[in-house]
Amino acid sequence: MQISGLRRIFPGGVPVLDGMDLDIAAGSFVALVGPSGCGKSTLLRLVAGLDKPDAGTLTFTPPLERTRGARTPIAYVFQDAHLLPWRSVLDNVALPLELAGVPASERHPAAHTLLKEVGLGDATSRFPAELSGGMRMRVSLARALVTRPRLLLLDEPFAALDELTRNRLDDQLLALWKELGMTVLFVTHSLSEAAYLAERAVVLSRRPARVMLDHTLALPKERTPALRAEPDFAREMGLLLQALERGDAT
Numbered sequence: 001m002q003i004s005g006l007r008r009i010f011p012g013g014v015p016v017l018d019g020m021d022l023d024i025a026a027g028s029f030v031a032l033v034g035p036s037g038c039g040k041s042t043l044l045r046l047v048a049g050l051d052k053p054d055a056g057t058l059t060f061t062p063p064l065e066r067t068r069g070a071r072t073p074i075a076y077v078f079q080d081a082h083l084l085p086w087r088s089v090l091d092n093v094a095l096p097l098e099l100a101g102v103p104a105s106e107r108h109p110a111a112h113t114l115l116k117e118v119g120l121g122d123a124t125s126r127f128p129a130e131l132s133g134g135m136r137m138r139v140s141l142a143r144a145l146v147t148r149p150r151l152l153l154l155d156e157p158f159a160a161l162d163e164l165t166r167n168r169l170d171d172q173l174l175a176l177w178k179e180l181g182m183t184v185l186f187v188t189h190s191l192s193e194a195a196y197l198a199e200r201a202v203v204l205s206r207r208p209a210r211v212m213l214d215h216t217l218a219l220p221k222e223r224t225p226a227l228r229a230e231p232d233f234a235r236e237m238g239l240l241l242q243a244l245e246r247g248d249a250t
């Protein structure tokens with residue numbers, strides 16, 4: 001995906017994005033960090049096609065045209081799980097397939113497979129109100145992935161969770177990324193989460209967001225929880241922090 005000269009100004013405001021350029025390789029995992037209000041969600045919404053830029057282009061190679069049937073090219077996961085309370089876990093996850101006209105005989109097994117992968121194989125008939133926050137986010141992740149999107153956008157998805165739950169969900173997300181091979185663009189305020197998850201971290205400045213650091217993390221490809229205590233991990237987080245501080249001061 002090539003983001004080129006992207007500009008977005010909301011009516012009466014200063015530019016949020018003003019000439020943003022970013023190339024994201026297909027199948028890569030990129031973390032986006034930056035000060036609050038710098039334009040991360042705005043960028044994600046533009047990439048998702050939920051908002052239109054005032055200038056600039058977004059190019060997907062190969063093109064992200066909607067293919068026939070159940071597959072959606074882009075899925076979006078928000079900080080809130082946004083589940084439908086009256087539908088069971090299985091029916092929540094199967095919803096995108098149902099909307100795409102996939103028959104129940106296909107969508108239910110597909111939803112069940114994804115739920116097993118996020119560790120909720122035995123919670124399929126429960127309802128959202130019966131789940132913990134971490135379980136709800138797992139359902140949300142399963143729902144996003146049930147259509148096997150080529151691009152997964154996540155906007156601080158685990159920010160409201162306790163640290164242990166968040167770490168577990170990070171590991172599940174990594175496992176799903178390895179298995180499914182989609183491109184991931186992950187917005188987070190947590191530098192340790194960015195360093196742990198991503199192959200590449202992009203640190204943005206205050207509004208209008210400029211790229212302060214575009215860094216391929218010098219960490220082993222296989223991320224395991226022990227990495228969080230390694231000196232290399234602390235060094236990489238230090239680099240991100242310095243860039244974040246520079247970007248916040250400008």
Ligand SMILES: Nc1ncnc2c1ncn2[C@@H]1O[C@H](COP(=O)(O)OP(=O)(O)OP(=O)(O)O)[C@@H](O)[C@H]1O
Nearest residue numbers: 010011013016034035036037038039040041042043
């Ligand atoms: N629809 C809108 N109309 C007007 N201003 C908006 C709109 N959406 C976002 N903004 C403004 O654009 C700026 C960037 O918002 P955005 O949500 O993209 O930031 P962010 O980096 O995701 O912030 P945070 O890290 O706090 O979630 C903010 O100042 C916000 O108030």
